[in-house]
Amino acid sequence: NAGVTQTPKFQVLKTGQSMTLQCAQDMNHEYMSWYRQDPGMGLRLIHYSVGAGITDQGEVPNGYNVSRSTTEDFPLRLLSAAPSQTSVYFCASSYGAGALGYTFGSGTRLTVV
Amino acid sequence: GNSVTQMEGPVTLSEEAFLTINCTYTATGYPSLFWYVQYPGEGLQLLLKATKADDKGSNKGFEATYRKETTSFHLEKGSVQVSDSAVYFCALSDLPNTGNQFYFGTGTSLTVIP
Numbered sequence: 001n002a003g004v005t006q007t008p009k010f011q012v013l014k015t016g017q018s019m020t021l022q023c024a025q026d027m028n029h030e031y032m033s034w035y036r037q038d039p040g041m042g043l044r045l046i047h048y049s050v051g052a053g054i055t056d057q058g059e060v061p062n063g064y065n066v067s068r069s070t071t072e073d074f075p076l077r078l079l080s081a082a083p084s085q086t087s088v089y090f091c092a093s094s095y096g097a098g099a100l101g102y103t104f105g106s107g108t109r110l111t112v113v
Numbered sequence: 114g115n116s117v118t119q120m121e122g123p124v125t126l127s128e129e130a131f132l133t134i135n136c137t138y139t140a141t142g143y144p145s146l147f148w149y150v151q152y153p154g155e156g157l158q159l160l161l162k163a164t165k166a167d168d169k170g171s172n173k174g175f176e177a178t179y180r181k182e183t184t185s186f187h188l189e190k191g192s193v194q195v196s197d198s199a200v201y202f203c204a205l206s207d208l209p210n211t212g213n214q215f216y217f218g219t220g221t222s223l224t225v226i227p
Contacts, residue, residue: 033215042202048214090157102159102215107156
């Protein structure tokens with residue numbers, strides 16, 4: 001089925017470890033983004049990309065890196081995990097204008113101990 | 114700047130009750146407005162949207178009207194079902210000013226009991 005695929009679904013990391021959260025979409029969407037969801041805080045934008053080779057920071061970018069080498073993939077890297085990065089991470093994509101809305105992945109639940 | 118404010122939850126209703134979840138927004142331009150729904154263990158799904166003032170978005174019995182004069186986009190449903198139990202997020206997109214970035218409310222948890 002067409003959509004946004006995130007892997008892994010669950011992950012436990014030790015403080016200081018690094019990892020990459022994968023996100024892939026097969027809808028030829030130009031725009032992709034990463035959000036984190038924390039209780040009582042809604043969704044906060046980490047990084048986004050408006051096309052291959054173009055990325056920019058969102059509201060809470062510190063501690064995360066992204067790259068966009070292809071239209072389909074938008075991985076999120078945690079450089080040195082911290083307990084404050086314990087969260088649920090969502091990747092989302094959209095085609096062009098924001099009025100069309102996002103398609104979200106099913107999320108990655110990350111725990112940093 | 115842009116922001117979205119939703120009514121605090123959680124909300125608990127009996128089946129067939131009327132639902133209203135309030136949402137107000139602040140925007141520098143003329144945003145598009147959205148309601149997303151998140152079922153347990155899943156990602157967010159677009160429920161409905163409205164792109165200009167006085168538009169009414171509707172889907173699955175849910176409705177919301179874009180009110181520019183009150184900067185509101187309240188979600189309503191006339192008769193809720195147990196299957197409507199989920200978290201609901203109001204969001205806005207202000208494309209001309211902030212591109213594809215979306216601004217989300219904090220979410221309102223709804224539980225419908227039989």
